[in-house]
Amino acid sequence: MFRNSLLAGAASVLVASAAPAIAQGQDLTAPEYPETRAGDVVDTQFGVDVADPYRWLENDVRVDEDVADWVERQNAVTNAFLAQLPGREALKERITQLTDYERFGLPTSKGGHYFYTRNDGLQNQSVLYVRDGLDGEPRELIDPNEWADDGATALADYAITDDGSKLLYAIQDGGSDWRTVKVMDVATGAVLEDTVEWVKFSNLDWAKDGSGFYYSRFPATGEGETFQALNTNQQVYFHKLGTEQGEDRLIYETPDQPELNHTAQVSDDGRWLVVTSSSGTDERYEINLIDLERPEAEPLLLVPGFDHDYTFVGNLGQKFFFTTNDGAPLMKVVSIDIAAPQQGWTTVIPEREETLGGVSLVGRKLIASYLVDAKSKIEVFGLDGTPQGEVALPGIGSAGGFGGDPDETETFYSFSSYNRPTTVYRYDVASGESTVWAQPEVAFDPDDFVVEQKFYTSKDGTRVPMFLVRSREVAESGEAAPTLLYGYGGFNVSLTPGFSPSRLAWIEAGGAYAVANIRGGGEYGKAWHDAGRLDNKQNVFDDFIAAGEYLIDQGITPEDGLAIQGGSNGGLLVGAVANQRPDLFAAGNAAVGVMDMLRFNQFTAGRYWVDDYGYPDREEDFRTLLAYSPYHNVRDGEDYPALLVTTADTDDRVVPGHSFKYTAALQAADLGERPQLIRIETRAGHGSGKPTDKAIEEASDILAFLAAFTGLDLSE
Template sequence: MFRNTLLTGAATALVAAAIPAAAQGQDLTAPDYPETRTGDVVETPFGEEVADPYRWLENDVRTDEEVAAWVASENAVTDAFLAKLPGRDALKARITELTDYERFGLPTEKGGRYFYSRNDGLQNQSVLYVRDGLDGEARVLIDPNEWSEDDATALAGYTITEDGEKLAYLIQDGGSDWRTVKVLDVATGEVLDDTVEWVKFSGLDWAKDGSGFYYSRFPATGEGETFQALNKNHRVYFHKLGTDQSADELVYSTDDQPDLNHGAQVSDDGRYLVVTSSSGTDDRYEVTLIDREYPDAEPMTLVPGFENNFSYVGNIGNEFYFVTNDGAPLKKVVKTDITTNDPMWHTVIPESEQTLDGVSLVGGKLIASYLVDAKSKIEVFGLDGTPQGEVELPGIGSAGGFGGEPDETETFYAFSSYNRPSTIYRYDVATGESTVWAQPEVSFDPDDFVVEQKFYTSKDGTRVPMFLVRSKAVAESGEAVPTLLYGYGGFNISLTPGFSPSRLAWMEAGGAYAVANIRGGGEYGKAWHDAGRLNNKQNVFDDFIAAGEYLIDQGITPEDGLAIQGGSNGGLLIGAVANQRPDLFAAGNAAVGVMDMLRFDQFTAGRYWVDDYGYPSKEADWKVLRAYSPYHNIRSGVDYPALLVTTADTDDRVVPGHSFKYTAALQAADLGDKPQLIRIETRAGHGSGKPTDKAIEEAADVLAFLAAFTGLKLEE
């Protein structure tokens, strides 16, 4: 997501100094906000009156002229404020330089062809390439930069037939979660007539014979409901190549349980369809096997009950391998023979002391990825669970990939860290040797930056890890510098090391970057997740607040130098802690956040989030939600940090009404002299598929805003 005078190197154009911009004569007091109409909506859930004066801002900006006018007026005020931020243009220039490096996606081999994405540096969308053979000449297959004038239409995924002849791909427009599927002939580059619509939260998987592919979709929505209506009745279909979507075969549905989602994978041997069903965001699944060789056979419920995580790894004949947390909170690998009358689960790789993050079955081996205090460790096992060594990694960072088939001899993985962009490695499964397949050339020296891991104590005594990244010069000086603290804390999602050009620019300017691995995530398995959700959600906020206190107490950042940032569930985090401890933070960025915790389940995918948040319709849950909901707990009469709320008018994951209402409430309250602004992007959605130029513009705006209020001076 610069350098100070102690640093050396090429990036000397930006200089840091802990001098607040306001002290340099820059007026950064809150501007005059646009007038926002207040409504008279008052509801009385469970006997408590709750006003919702900005309910009208939930309406879709695409169809409601009043909401569109409000967005335009807010953006005008915000744009004018951001334009005067000191050093903003120089910061954008440096972020652009740091972004301008060649980036590769993980290759996939099919039929002797290698498919991979590549971005030459500043392309708005990465391009899909193919090579005939590992070292063959690359040719362009799909260039999404040709799809729209604003480059906001993205390639959102693809799958290839076993012979490498056909490719089905997903198109995402304007950041929406909806997808359109098209099919391409690999040899000719011709886009075929096949088109599939209304696809969302779905993978694609070809039948082994290439006759067609499986996908999941929702029913078509009514007019004006596409981007706000609740998503229900997810179904699995089979699209036969060369036919119209209206002829697609309905393979699996649960019409009596419309809230379930279903994902489908073709088994390694091609015979079975493995359908994984879920009721929300928790990794509690039901697994159904459909025998495609015998279409009249009844589907087999292999894992019933939605009680545990069972994730398909692969199969060798009748033996199916899964990752599960059944009786193993940190997860283990099990297998079963599906042909027996009563399949029994046998442990292959027992639960470890570290969290098992993922497993693949490649080349007759199981490659297991573990999280060791949120850092990657890769171990290799035989199919019987016998340890066969580790994949050596370059240091503290994240490794991912290792896809492939049970009989393949190679796989690929990526390694990255806060100071190192992704390098792609080819891994020889038989020899255990890793070789570099693609490594970027960058405009900085990774060794100029230090990646450390710290541990601090939260309010209730829990030990919490934190990554801390600074320039080597700042780390050695012991100087307290403006610090950007990032967090998420939810949905079993682990924050692991990764590269961000914009955050590196922050560190070049002399700032520090910290990531707190707070509860609610998956860093330490099920117990860590459970300790930060439902009625334990306050632990998430306490952990993050304790992280800020630690950074100040340890002299890493000055008392008036702490900025905070989070997106989606992390946006909720920023809103909640700003309400609870406004004195602790100098500035914050709440991105695409869930801000109205009493109505989140009324829109699009919001109903899934009850696994983490609880049900607003249940009194006990409602009281917990009411206590921390950012929109409902703004403390008028208290000085707040400077806050920049960011969202997009086309976000149909966390609908922008959350951010609209929250910002209107902030601006209506008496929160001191610092600004409470909202930046509303167009055609950008929840984040995925965002064009590079829009990402750079937003990063420059956000970091210049945070720098201005933490004392990080950027050279103008």
């Protein structure tokens, strides 16, 4: 249920140079690294002695002075190196220009009011607005840019009462996963005294009468443990407006199973609370229904067992709709009559050849989003599953949204691609007509860029898709171009087309951008995910390595011109393939990565990841993990690509100690002349909520670094 992902980007100009960047007169050899103390910690597991000399770097940088000093010294060296990179300032200027366009979030309609976010271009955080009526005058409700001088406090989520009178919103500070929840009166803009803390990985949903809201929280942590302690014993509460959090009513918990997480959603008719429980990142859920009209009644266990993915779509009276992979690895839509659950499930939309990504119940129709080779396709069905047509999309891209209530006649959706920023459409459910609601004006011509899909063969013969984006000039020339290859490969996460100003700048400069849809993701359903996790994890690395080989073999990129990038689980990917094939890549960026595969489950959300990685304390899993763990497999004496590790001090999803230890191991080894550096952001987390200015600075640093070692010329 809790997934990891991150994107980044970068550059400007016309044509790429194949000449090595060092020929430009820059000293790009590895600088003198700060000294890192090596300890004598050795763990013996299953007869194997595992050295962990940098365990002390796991300590919280906000608490441990030695770690804070190490971070300061590392940043000083890295910043000095990045400052002398050729073309960095021109790159930053172009990324800023490409970022400076008006952006809108999807509207939510409640009580005749339309709520949406808008960013005027370079605001650090998007602002929440409301309109009275579809074409009403916008009125500002929340400007998070006023919350912190550094812009690092974000509006993370919000929910509105059915009558549109009250706004429930979550505040995220410094990129942390923790949320503080508050309530606003929409008419006056007054913030009420209601405040809820210790909220994380939670849905937020109002009672239908607006008397209060449901949320999930963890127990308060001890002093100094907020950003590292394991997250256990999540509980669902109801907060009644006008009361203190200490008076909130406990709705659901499983104290005998502290590893379970619980999120709650109010049914469309307001009668039921749908509680979804999970134990990890796998989509294996247990579903309980709580009768809100009879709070004394025992919960109705609708889906037992944690065996399958059952995701609530909506309900019409006693008829509840879910998507599931039970007997359908590519997903299907089912319904059940909760007045007679013993009669079982009825298939509404059967499994198809395409992967079903999600379904909405709006206007008494089912709107289904399919993935066709990682591209969006939207189809509409009647409540009985009868096909009623397709929502036409502008091309290769990603569509999302289609939220609303069963009786509403309108919904909104977004569409974006690698060369097209998000456009928001209004969709009339009855007529099937789409109209543009908000379309950005951008500082480039989308038709100047070519988006293609390629297929290549992995080590074991598996056919893997890849998106490839180049300027039309580069694509039509047929010449090899420095290429940035991005991947993730885990947790059933599908990489679908999306817009990034920084990646577009890289392409404008004459580079190519490729996204490999490797196994471990969800592009082709459960089987694709299963083929890239646990003892199949090596397939992920093989797929990514094969993607790099394909780009070189096809003449898309020169042999010394391939850079790689990935974040979170994708950071693990970069670290693992750099160890396994250091000869293949010129440079890499491992962002907020999971780097110590023997201790990932010791911190914050790490315990959930055993579904994808396995249990370090089980011998079979231990041996699999040790074989590819980036921290434990740095190959001394090999010529490595230039590596820039990036993380942040407030990342409480993948704690920064992973990146700290991995970097220390890299710098302690003899890896050739190219540098292995770490860039540590302050007042930032795993990626969400990052201010625009920090995002631009980080993207400029990363892509200027990758360009310098792949031969991409950023000079004007």
